[in-house]
Amino acid sequence: MEKQTVTIYDVAREAAVSMATVSRVVNGNPNVKPATRKKVLEVIDRLDYRPNAVARGLASKKTTTIGVIIPDVTNAYFSSLARGIDDIAMMYKYNIILTNSDENGGKEVQVLNTLMAKQVDGIIFMGNQVTDELREEFRRSKAPVVLAGSVDAEKTQPSVNIDYVAAVAEAVKNLIDHGNQKIAFVSGSMKQAINHDYRLKGYKKALKDAGIAYDDKLVFETDYTYKAGQSLEPALSAAGATAAFVGDDELAAGVMNGLTDAGVDVPGEFEVITSNDTKLTELVRPKMSSITQPLYDIGAVAMRLLTKLMNNESVDENTVILPYGLMKRSSTK
Amino acid sequence: MEKQTVTIYDVAREAAVSMATVSRVVNGNPNVKPATRKKVLEVIDRLDYRPNAVARGLASKKTTTIGVIIPDVTNAYFSSLARGIDDIAMMYKYNIILTNSDENGGKEVQVLNTLMAKQVDGIIFMGNQVTDELREEFRRSKAPVVLAGSVDAEKTQPSVNIDYVAAVAEAVKNLIDHGNQKIAFVSGSMKQAINHDYRLKGYKKALKDAGIAYDDKLVFETDYTYKAGQSLEPALSAAGATAAFVGDDELAAGVMNGLTDAGVDVPGEFEVITSNDTKLTELVRPKMSSITQPLYDIGAVAMRLLTKLMNNESVDENTVILPYGLMKRSSTK
DNA sequence: CTTTGATGTGAAAGCGTTTTCACTCTTGCG
DNA sequence: CGCAAGAGTGAAAACGCTTTCACATCAAAG
Numbered sequence: 001m002e003k004q005t006v007t008i009y010d011v012a013r014e015a016a017v018s019m020a021t022v023s024r025v026v027n028g029n030p031n032v033k034p035a036t037r038k039k040v041l042e043v044i045d046r047l048d049y050r051p052n053a054v055a056r057g058l059a060s061k062k063t064t065t066i067g068v069i070i071p072d073v074t075n076a077y078f079s080s081l082a083r084g085i086d087d088i089a090m091m092y093k094y095n096i097i098l099t100n101s102d103e104n105g106g107k108e109v110q111v112l113n114t115l116m117a118k119q120v121d122g123i124i125f126m127g128n129q130v131t132d133e134l135r136e137e138f139r140r141s142k143a144p145v146v147l148a149g150s151v152d153a154e155k156t157q158p159s160v161n162i163d164y165v166a167a168v169a170e171a172v173k174n175l176i177d178h179g180n181q182k183i184a185f186v187s188g189s190m191k192q193a194i195n196h197d198y199r200l201k202g203y204k205k206a207l208k209d210a211g212i213a214y215d216d217k218l219v220f221e222t223d224y225t226y227k228a229g230q231s232l233e234p235a236l237s238a239a240g241a242t243a244a245f246v247g248d249d250e251l252a253a254g255v256m257n258g259l260t261d262a263g264v265d266v267p268g269e270f271e272v273i274t275s276n277d278t279k280l281t282e283l284v285r286p287k288m289s290s291i292t293q294p295l296y297d298i299g300a301v302a303m304r305l306l307t308k309l310m311n312n313e314s315v316d317e318n319t320v321i322l323p324y325g326l327m328k329r330s331s332t333k
Numbered sequence: 334m335e336k337q338t339v340t341i342y343d344v345a346r347e348a349a350v351s352m353a354t355v356s357r358v359v360n361g362n363p364n365v366k367p368a369t370r371k372k373v374l375e376v377i378d379r380l381d382y383r384p385n386a387v388a389r390g391l392a393s394k395k396t397t398t399i400g401v402i403i404p405d406v407t408n409a410y411f412s413s414l415a416r417g418i419d420d421i422a423m424m425y426k427y428n429i430i431l432t433n434s435d436e437n438g439g440k441e442v443q444v445l446n447t448l449m450a451k452q453v454d455g456i457i458f459m460g461n462q463v464t465d466e467l468r469e470e471f472r473r474s475k476a477p478v479v480l481a482g483s484v485d486a487e488k489t490q491p492s493v494n495i496d497y498v499a500a501v502a503e504a505v506k507n508l509i510d511h512g513n514q515k516i517a518f519v520s521g522s523m524k525q526a527i528n529h530d531y532r533l534k535g536y537k538k539a540l541k542d543a544g545i546a547y548d549d550k551l552v553f554e555t556d557y558t559y560k561a562g563q564s565l566e567p568a569l570s571a572a573g574a575t576a577a578f579v580g581d582d583e584l585a586a587g588v589m590n591g592l593t594d595a596g597v598d599v600p601g602e603f604e605v606i607t608s609n610d611t612k613l614t615e616l617v618r619p620k621m622s623s624i625t626q627p628l629y630d631i632g633a634v635a636m637r638l639l640t641k642l643m644n645n646e647s648v649d650e651n652t653v654i655l656p657y658g659l660m661k662r663s664s665t666k
Numbered sequence: 667c668t669t670t671g672a673t674g675t676g677a678a679a680g681c682g683t684t685t686t687c688a689c690t691c692t693t694g695c696g
Numbered sequence: 697c698g699c700a701a702g703a704g705t706g707a708a709a710a711c712g713c714t715t716t717c718a719c720a721t722c723a724a725a726g
Contacts, residue, residue, distance in 0.1 A: 005475075007712055018676040023714060031674060053451040054390045055712035058681045063387060065430070065451070073412045073419070074612075083407050086433050095447065097398070098431040100419050114428065118386040118398070142338075226612065253616045260618070279407075279559065283586045285593070285618050340682055351706040356684060364704060388682030391711045 006047045015043040026051055057119060065095045066122040066306065067115035067143075071103045075224070076249060076278035077295065078126055081149050084299025085124055092307050094121070103192070105131045112137050119143075122306045124299075125157075126150050128192035144309035148302035149295075153193045155319065158309065160302040162324040164194060167291045168202030169209075170326055171273045172245050174289075176210045178271060178333045180243040183207075184236055186220045186229070186255060187247035195221075199247055199275075222251070229254020233262045236270075243271040243332075249280045252288055256331060272331040286330030294322050339380045348376040359384055390452060398428045399639065400448035400456040400476075404436045408557070409582060409611035410628065411459055414482050417632025418457055425640050427454070436525075438464045445470050455639045457632075458490075459483050461525035477642035481635035482628075486526045488652065491642065493635040495657040497527060500624045501535030502542075503659055504606045505578050509543045511604060511666045513576040516540075517569055519553045519562070519588060520580035528554075532580055532608075555584070562587020566595045569603075576604040576665075582613040585621055589664060605664040619663030627655050 008026075012019045017040060024032050025040045032040075043049075057063040068085060070078050082098065089096050097115060101108045108127060112134070115123060123145045125138075130152040138145045138157055147159035175183050185203045187195040200219070207214050217239050222228040229251040236244065236259070246252035252274035256266055264270050266286055274281060274290045281288040301320060308315050341359075345352045350373060357365050358373045365373075376382070390396040401418060403411050419429050430448060434441045441460060445467070448456060456478040458471075463485040471478045471490055480492035508516050518536045520528040533552070540547050550572055555561040562584040569577065569592070579585035585607035589599055597603050599619055607614060607623045614621040634653060641648050 005712090008714095009712075019713080020676060020678095020715080021674085024675090027714085033674060036674080050446070050450055052391075052712055053447075054387055054396060055681090056714075057387045058385075058391050058683085059712075059714040061681075061714095072416070073406055074409070074416050076407070076409075079406045079412050082431075083405070083433060086406070086431070090432065095430050095432065095451065097428050098415075098419070099423065099428065100416060113383070114386075117383055118428065226615065250612070250616075257616070257618070279583070280613075280616060282559065283583075283590070283613060283617055285590070338682090341684095342682075352683080353685080353706060353708095354704085357705090360684085366704060369704080385682050388711090389684075391713085392682075392684040394684095394711075 005052070006049045008049070008051070011040065011043050011047060011049050014047065015040045061119070063119050063121055064093055065097060065118070065120050066124065066303075067112075067118070067120040068096050068098045068124045068126075069101050069108060069111055069115075070098060070126050072100055073098070076280055077149070077276040080278060080295035081126060081299035081302075084296035084301075085148065085303045086299075087296075088300045088303035088307075092303075094303075094307075101127055103127050103129055105129065105134065109133055109137055112141070116141055116143065122146075122310045124148050124302055124306060128152075128194040129189070130154070130157075130193065144306060146302050146306050146309065149293075149298045151193050151198060153197045158305060158315070158318040160298050160305060160320050160322065162291075162293050162298075162322050164198035165202040165205065167293075167324040167326075168199045168245060168275075169206040170202075171275075171291050172203050172206035173209065174326060174332065175243045175245065175271055175273060176206060176212065178243070180271060181212060182215075182218060182239070182241045182243075184218045184220055184239065184241040184244035186222065186232065186244050186251065188222065188224045188251070190221050195247060199245075203245060224248045224251050226250050226254040226257075229256075230258035230261075233258035233264070237262070237264070242269070244273070246272060246274045249274050249276045249278045249288070249290070252290075253280055253284050256284060256286075256288065267331050267333050271333060274331075277327060281327075281329060289329045289332040290327050292325040292327045298322060338385075339382045341382070341384070344373065344376050344380060344382050347380065348373045394452070396452050396454055397426055398430060398451070398453050399636075400445075400451070400453040401429050401431045402434050402441060402444055402448075402456070402458045402460065403431060404460055405433055406431065409613055410482070410609040413611060413628035414459060414632035414635075417629040417634075418481065418636045419632075420629075421633045421636035421640075425636075427636075427640075434460055436460050436462055438462065438467065442466055442470055445474070449474055449476065455479075455643045457481050457635055457639060461485075461527040462522070463487070463490075463526070477639060479635050479639050479642065482626075482631045484526050484531060486530045491638060491648070491651040493631050493638060493653045493655065495624075495626050495631075495655050497531035498535040498538065500626075500657040500659075501532045501578060501608075502539040503535075504608075504624050505536050505539035506542065507659060507661075507665065508576040508578065508604055508606060509539060509545065511576070513604060514545060515548075515551060515572070515574045515576075517551045517553060517572065517574040517577035519555065519565065519577050519584065521555065521557045521584070523554050528580060532578075536578060557581045557584050559583050559587040559590075562589075563591035563594075566591040566597070570595070570597070575602070577606070579605060579607045582607050582609045582611045582621070582623070585623075586613055586617050589617060589619075589621065600664050600666050604666060607664075610660060614660075614662060622662045622665040623660050625658040625660045631655060 190196045277290040277292040432444045523529045610623040610625040
């Protein structure tokens with residue numbers, strides 16, 4: 001039953017060299033005579049020796065593992081980022097410990113602590129509600145932490161994002177240009193920096209530029225779920241809105257379908273523009289116009305940035321802003 | 334710059350006890366006098382001591398980490414399973430190393446090896462193409478491996494699934510009952526056991542039970558992507574099909590939208606039933622009828638099963654079959 | 667030849683825990 | 697009062713590697 005594990009010591013003995021030499025060939029250290037290398041490799045192959053990464057981690061203080069904190073893998077926006085992260089991580093020989101946080105502060109802190117206990121070499125954090133406690137943990141961490149697709153108003157951590165303010169402003173301006181005066185702002189919790197400090201700011205800016213008064217009756221704070229969006233219709237109509245900017249695609253799909261099901265024509269009577277350009281935008285009918293973001297790239301770049309930080313390479317810019325766009329589909333005129 | 338790490342030794346010194354005792358209180362070993370425990374806990378708190386999980390892993394040969402191999406996190410079916418896995422894992426104090434395999438045999442083997450090198454305590458594998466090489470790796474692994482939402486015709490590994498044959502048969506029967514004679518079978522690669530050995534079998538069974546001849550012109554093997562589905566319309570019509578069973582929701586959404594865009598009325602002229610009951614089924618219009626599966630639970634149960642295996646607990650049934658259902662929405666009559 | 671600077675190798679000290687084993691105290695009980 | 701049985705604790709040996717340091721060897725240069 002017990003599977004015998006062969007260690008570096010066994011290899012050394014069989015090959016009649018020291019552990020140090022075995023370690024050298026395993027790690028590709030050039031200071032080994034070709035003949036010796038060959039001999040060792042043969043033994044490694046014969047014994048089917050596989051280095052124990054845990055022991056290696058203890059000795060070298062590097063685990064080639066990074067922690068990824070994600071609100072919910074099930075959300076298309078975040079899973080797209082996660083894919084970018086994993087691909088680049090794999091490219092650089094890192095593995096990812098992935099944990100769902102539900103954007104719950106307590107859970108985030110706890111998870112962060114277990115990640116640090118596991119000696120991850122770096123951390124990628126997704127989530128828009130960076131509490132003071134969390135920030136304190138980031139600071140305490142000896143592993144670099146980068147935010148991906150997430151913002152913290154304090155801007156204390158390296159991060160990769162798009163310019164949310166400008167993107168939202170542009171999206172809302174688009175709606176205004178189509179003649180809409182009463183534009184709803186639909187998002188998740190206002191406790192999240194991305195909503196409160198960025199999107200809303202973009203929204204207000206667009207209104208102001210167009211000389212439209214801001215009316216908080218048109219601001220809808222809800223959950224990032226399809227159902228939440230779907231049940232928003234009565235309120236939206238009651239408020240007299242004729243268009244909406246929505247902060248999440250799933251939520252937007254809900255809003256749109258809720259409208260449609262209530263007999264409101266989209267985009268004829270009501271325009272909808274969403275934020276994340278996930279696959280969903282193409283699946284629903286009408287297809288949803290959206291701010292476009294290089295989702296995969298945000299994850300990929302964040303991971304790439306993290307590798308640099310982990311290697312203490314100099315980084316010219318700690319917060320990188322990727323380009324966004326606006327994709328007109330069929331939920332807007 | 335260097336963050337000083339405090340070790341168990343520091344705590345022992347400060348508390349004037351041995352490392353063994355500190356270890357005992359950290360691990361909740363009852364054989365410690367309350368007074369001693371209190372003293373140690375105070376020091377731990379004062380020094381902000383945090384046990385190094387890597388060292389712990391080396392000494393105890395347990396990492397409280399499990400490996401999860403997933404075809405693509407971005408796919409709603411798999412990410413739902415992943416969520417179930419992670420939640421239960423967290424409940425049992427495990428973390429997850431998540432890696433995307435793209436169902437690519439070579440990558441799977443490689444990933445499996447790095448997971449084993451990292452000494453994971455267990456592995457959950459998702460993917461339906463278990464090659465001989467892969468099977469061999471599973472066997473070689475000292476960590477238990479369970480398949481989640483995936484089947485291997487050889488049935489050599491513990492797994493958690495639904496009864497695909499029966500589910501598909503029922504779905505197809507439903508289509509037949511609506512008067513369809515030419516029912517397309519649309520799935521991913523036939524190299525995958527789930528398609529070739531399970532779904533197709535269910536499909537054939539339903540046809541046979543209804544006395545309909547099997548026609549391989551109605552079998553469409555394609556990718557699990559929206560685009561692939563969308564571009565299937567001409568072929569589907571050309572084959573004279575009036576209904577389709579589809580093996581993946583995203584693919585099904587593509588099929589359905591492709592049909593609709595080509596002016597075919599769903600479900601009036603063409604019925605579609607899909608397989609995974611992910612969120613997508615509710616987002617599209619018409620909403621898609623689907624086989625229902627307890628997605629989250631498949632992941633959760635797989636993880637629970639794995640914990641038992643890791644603890645060498647006796648397990649009454651190595652392959653657990655969860656109940657499925659059929660949800661009629663609007664893509665079928 | 668000797669010197670010098672690479673080049674190749676091994677011994678052994680960590681890395682931060684867990685765990686075994688032995689030992690010392692206490693208790694409870696006959 | 698004597699003794700067996702816990703209860704509580706510490707010393708030290710793992711765990712499987714990396715890395716430092718010292719040493720030996722060897723080829724090229726003087």
